[in-house]
Amino acid sequence: MEERYNHQTIESKWQAEWAKEGLCRTPADQDRPKYYCLEMFPYPSGKLHMGHVRNYSIGDVVARFKRMTGHNVLHPMGYDAFGLPAENAAISHRVHPGEWTESNMAYMKQQLIELGTSYDWEREVATCRPDYYRWTQWLFLVLYRQGLAYKKKAAVNWCVGCNTVLANEQVEDGLCWRCGTQVTKKELEQWFFRITAYADRLLEDLSLLQGWPERVRTMQANWIGRSEGLELTFRTEDGDPIPVFTTRQDTIFGVSYIVLAPEHPLVAKLTAETEYEDEADRFVAKIRSMSDIDRTSTETEKEGIFIGAYATNPISGESVPIWIANYVLLDYGTGAVMGVPAHDQRDFEFARKYGLPLKVVIQPEGVELDPETMTAAHTEGGLMVNSGPFSGLSNEQGLERVADFAEKEGVGRRTINYRLRDWLVSRQRYWGAPIPIVYCEKCGTVPVPESELPVLLPPDVEFRPGGESPLARHEGFVKATCPTCGGPARRETDTMDTFICSSWYFLRYTTAGADRERAAFTRPATDYWMPVDQYIGGIEHAVLHLLYSRFITKALYDNGLIGVREPFTNLLTQGMVIKDGAKMSKSKGNVVSPEEIVGRYGADTARLFILFAAPPEKDLDWSDQGVEGAYRFLNRLWRLVTGLRETVRGAGRPDPSALTGREKELRRIVHRTIRKVGEDIGERFAFNTAISATMELVNAVYGYLDQVPGEQRNLELLGEAMEKLLLVLAPFAPHITEELWHQLGRADSIHLQLWPDYDPEVVKAEEVEIVIQINGKIKRRQLVPADLSADQLQETVLGDPDLAEELLGGKQLVKVIAVPNKLVNVVVR
RNA sequence: GCCGAAGUGGCGGAAUUGGCAGACGCGCUCGACUCAAAAUCGAGUUGGGUAGCCCCCAGUGCCGGUUCGAGUCCGGCCUUCGGCACCA
Numbered sequence: 005m006e007e008r009y010n011h012q013t014i015e016s017k018w019q020a021e022w023a024k025e026g027l028c029r030t031p032a033d034q035d036r037p038k039y040y041c042l043e044m045f046p047y048p049s050g051k052l053h054m055g056h057v058r059n060y061s062i063g064d065v066v067a068r069f070k071r072m073t074g075h076n077v078l079h080p081m082g083y084d085a086f087g088l089p090a091e092n093a094a095i096s097h098r099v100h101p102g103e104w105t106e107s108n109m110a111y112m113k114q115q116l117i118e119l120g121t122s123y124d125w126e127r128e129v130a131t132c133r134p135d136y137y138r139w140t141q142w143l144f145l146v147l148y149r150q151g152l153a154y155k156k157k158a159a160v161n162w163c164v165g166c167n168t169v170l171a172n173e174q175v176e177d178g179l180c181w182r183c184g185t186q187v188t189k190k191e192l193e194q195w196f197f198r199i200t201a202y203a204d205r206l207l208e209d210l211s212l213l214q215g216w217p218e219r220v221r222t223m224q225a226n227w228i229g230r231s232e233g234l235e236l237t238f239r240t241e242d243g244d245p246i247p248v249f250t251t252r253q254d255t256i257f258g259v260s261y262i263v264l265a266p267e268h269p270l271v272a273k274l275t276a277e278t279e280y281e282d283e284a285d286r287f288v289a290k291i292r293s294m295s296d297i298d299r300t301s302t303e304t305e306k307e308g309i310f311i312g313a314y315a316t317n318p319i320s321g322e323s324v325p326i327w328i329a330n331y332v333l334l335d336y337g338t339g340a341v342m343g344v345p346a347h348d349q350r351d352f353e354f355a356r357k358y359g360l361p362l363k364v365v366i367q368p369e370g371v372e373l374d375p376e377t378m379t380a381a382h383t384e385g386g387l388m389v390n391s392g393p394f395s396g397l398s399n400e401q402g403l404e405r406v407a408d409f410a411e412k413e414g415v416g417r418r419t420i421n422y423r424l425r426d427w428l429v430s431r432q433r434y435w436g437a438p439i440p441i442v443y444c445e446k447c448g449t450v451p452v453p454e455s456e457l458p459v460l461l462p463p464d465v466e467f468r469p470g471g472e473s474p475l476a477r478h479e480g481f482v483k484a485t486c487p488t489c490g491g492p493a494r495r496e497t498d499t500m501d502t503f504i505c506s507s508w509y510f511l512r513y514t515t516a517g518a519d520r521e522r523a524a525f526t527r528p529a530t531d532y533w534m535p536v537d538q539y540i541g542g543i544e545h546a547v548l549h550l551l552y553s554r555f556i557t558k559a560l561y562d563n564g565l566i567g568v569r570e571p572f573t574n575l576l577t578q579g580m581v582i583k584d585g586a587k588m589s590k591s592k593g594n595v596v597s598p599e600e601i602v603g604r605y606g607a608d609t610a611r612l613f614i615l616f617a618a619p620p621e622k623d624l625d626w627s628d629q630g631v632e633g634a635y636r637f638l639n640r641l642w643r644l645v646t647g648l649r650e651t652v653r654g655a656g657r658p659d660p661s662a663l664t665g666r667e668k669e670l671r672r673i674v675h676r677t678i679r680k681v682g683e684d685i686g687e688r689f690a691f692n693t694a695i696s697a698t699m700e701l702v703n704a705v706y707g708y709l710d711q712v713p714g715e716q717r718n719l720e721l722l723g724e725a726m727e728k729l730l731l732v733l734a735p736f737a738p739h740i741t742e743e744l745w746h747q748l749g750r751a752d753s754i755h756l757q758l759w760p761d762y763d764p765e766v767v768k769a770e771e772v773e774i775v776i777q778i779n780g781k782i783k784r785r786q787l788v789p790a791d792l793s794a795d796q797l798q799e800t801v802l803g804d805p806d807l808a809e810e811l812l813g814g815k816q817l818v819k820v821i822a823v824p825n826k827l828v829n830v831v832v833r
Numbered sequence: 834g835c836c837g838a839a840g841u842g843g844c845g846g847a848a849u850u851g852g853c854a855g856a857c858g859c860g861c862u863c864g865a866c867u868c869a870a871a872a873u874c875g876a877g878u879u880g881g882g883u884a885g886c887c888c889c890c891a892g893u894g895c896c897g898g899u900u901c902g903a904g905u906c907c908g909g910c911c912u913u914c915g916g917c918a919c920c921a
Contacts, residue, residue: 624845700856830901
């Protein structure tokens with residue numbers, strides 16, 4: 005009586021067994037090489053989606069493989085548990101965010117267990133629990149002491165939908181990254197992290213991250229946006245300085261006007277009590293009312309007005325008119341630019357529109373630039389002309405010489421500008437880590453002492469739609485005593501951006517047990533486990549989370565709190581899960597729920613399909629039929645092993661010297677599969693081809709059984725084949741392999757076994773089929789002994805007079821190319 | 834506009850270093866088993882010519898090049914996707 009593959013009983017049985025045995029606990033001994041395998045932790049939104057399943061299946065295969073290859077593996081999981089959806093749920097369902105989040109976490113944990121993931125749950129973190137956010141607050145204080153956390157009034161990004169401010173990184177195309185609402189500007193006093201102090205190192209150290217995808221590094225480099233140039237000081241007629249930033253100081257003699265950002269502080273002064281005042285006021289008001297998208301879109305028409313004042317060019321001494329225009333931004337560079345219409349496309353368009361003069365000062369070779377007839381700016385290089393003492397230099401030389409001159413004369417200095425802005429970390433929300441600061445009437449801004457952490461979120465708050473932060477209305481929370489003087493004080497009511505919580509969680513995982521109560525993490529623990537060897541997650545975090553985590557890591561390094569400069573050595577950005585040509589989403593109605601798939605086919609099938617259907621970094625097309633295919637394969641495996649179970653159980657090792665040709669061939673496939681799967685997982689993350697190799701092995705064993713009658717079968721060989729097959733499949737399909745492993749009579753877990761070795765001698769074929777080409781065209785195939793040298797190969801093929809005659813066909817032999825084990829190409833004329 | 838990636842059968846994909854294009858899976862066709870179906874097993878499945886096989890020709894987005902040999906390298910284009918986009 006054949007028992008059928010029942011995924012439900014098998015999977016729950018082994019999940020319980022593994023939990024009981026503590027199979028996934030992080031090893032305490034430190035004599036083996038460590039491997040820290042980390043997947044981005046989820047936001048506990050309620051249930052896992054297929055993107056999670058993909059992410060965690062990839063990570064789990066890597067973790068299990070590394071355990072089998074003799075590594076101490078740290079493979080932890082947790083929850084990025086603060087954030088807005090919990091608060092929205094509180095408003096609409098009248099349930100406390102904490103309760104809502106905790107129940108979601110419990111549910112998702114169960115789902116993760118049911119997927120057969122091998123996490124060490126003893127190291128679980130949840131960023132919303134006081135035992136975690138206490139240390140997020142501690143981190144804030146570390147940065148505060150370092151001068152990296154500061155408060156300032158600024159025009160900040162405000163999302164009406166979320167009722168809170170956003171960091172620049174959280175504004176995508178002028179819309180809120182979370183809810184898609186258009187972002188507006190608001191003047192507010194807010195907390196910032198001085199990430200710009202690390203701009204250079206964040207950029208420079210990208211070169212250390214060779215294990216990251218090129219495009220992620222490029223995206224970060226673009227985001228940081230470094231440009232080297234010169235800050236030059238023009239002067240108004242009253243002598244007020246107008247510093248401008250330029251990367252093209254070689255075009256300084258081509259300046260025909262200056263443009264200030266409309267918000268520039270000098271604008272009011274320059275226009276006060278002049279005929280230009282009213283018009284300038286109206287223009288500034290109009291620009292202020294524009295949204296950032298309209299303002300910064302290249303589609304938007306350049307607009308500006310002359311404000312009646314003039315400035316002197318510090319190099320040429322020329323006087324040029326001062327304008328204000330929409331395309332100049334206050335918060336980049338100095339908020340003022342020099343207009344060089346002949347050599348900058350923006351300036352060109354602006355000058356043409358307003359009739360400002362063009363002056364050619366860079367002359368390219370071979371073309372005569374005529375200011376009257378130019379249709380676009382010449383932004384390339386050339387020879388400097390009309391440039392006083394600099395005329396005749398190449399523009400590259402000019403860049404240096406003008407900068408030298410400006411510095412010598414004291415009218416300018418070389419400087420570097422970044423697109424990156426400081427990280428706005430205040431949020432006007434309840435469900436986040438409170439910023440550990442109080443404001444005392446006498447002592448001013450006072451950090452809460454570490455001994456008084458955590459600053460707890462009060463549970464009894466009222467959630468109302470659209471209002472201000474519930475914390476600000478909670479009198480018991482706001483009222484505080486000053487830690488310095490003991491006098492009355494007011495508590496900061498902003499909470500921290502949740503990206504702070506997630507920018508250090510990988511450090512928390514390294515530290516276990518009682519140490520966690522004494523510190524956020526310990527130096528020995530981080531010294532052993534950090535950096536993360538493999539980080540796996542979605543590309544959507546290419547800038548946000550990954551940049552913030554790098555910044556925090558560097559800040560902690562500078563404090564001597566950790567010993568690594570970069571947190572993640574290798575990064576794998578997995579593709580999206582697509583169905584019917586679109587990302588799975590509720591609104592498109594193309595969502596397939598993991599629960600349904602795991603329920604119907606089991607976790608092993610879900611994992612196998614999702615890893616087989618596409619390479620991990622590419623988008624994955626969901627296919628119900630493909631899932632069926634994976635399920636069929638596991639059934640095929642089940643029948644194969646259970647069918648042979650009784651006969652191969654207890655069989656010894658095969659005797660290599662006593663194998664028939666067919667047996668040798670099967671054994672060769674077994675050993676090749678071990679090599680292939682090991683290389684595909686360990687070196688390439690090519691899980692799809694690794695799985696296809698195991699399928700080929702299964703096919704080969706069936707082929708052998710088909711061709712060899714029962715009594716003539718080599719049971720030792722079949723036993724070896726079954727054993728190796730299960731071992732190489734174990735990381736992908738942990739339950740069914742464990743069950744079959746035990747059915748073969750093994751007592752301990754398959755997941756405690758070492759990855760099998762392959763025998764290089766067995767892998768080698770005795771004979772190979774080579775291709776014989778004439779002039780690169782395949783003419784015939786031939787079996788020859790393996791590993792013949794090029795000369796031997798040539799001799800084998802052309803040494804046969806009949807064959808040589810047939811191949812040459814009366815033509816003249818020009819040359820022969822022989823590639824061992826591959827081909828012989830005969831070139832004839 | 835700039836930067837980056839990709840383009841291979843009906844579909845997902847494979848070909849790892851320039852050396853047999855289409856592994857593996859899905860789908861489809863035919864067959865076996867069955868009263869029948871499902872499941873399972875077997876055979877076939879790039880296009881065209883020939884239509885029994887063999888065999889011949891073409892073929893990896895398009896055009897050209899390098900090479901004995903190109904899906905892979907080089908130049909130019911097309912398309913799709915992703916990122917950035919008045920950054921001075």
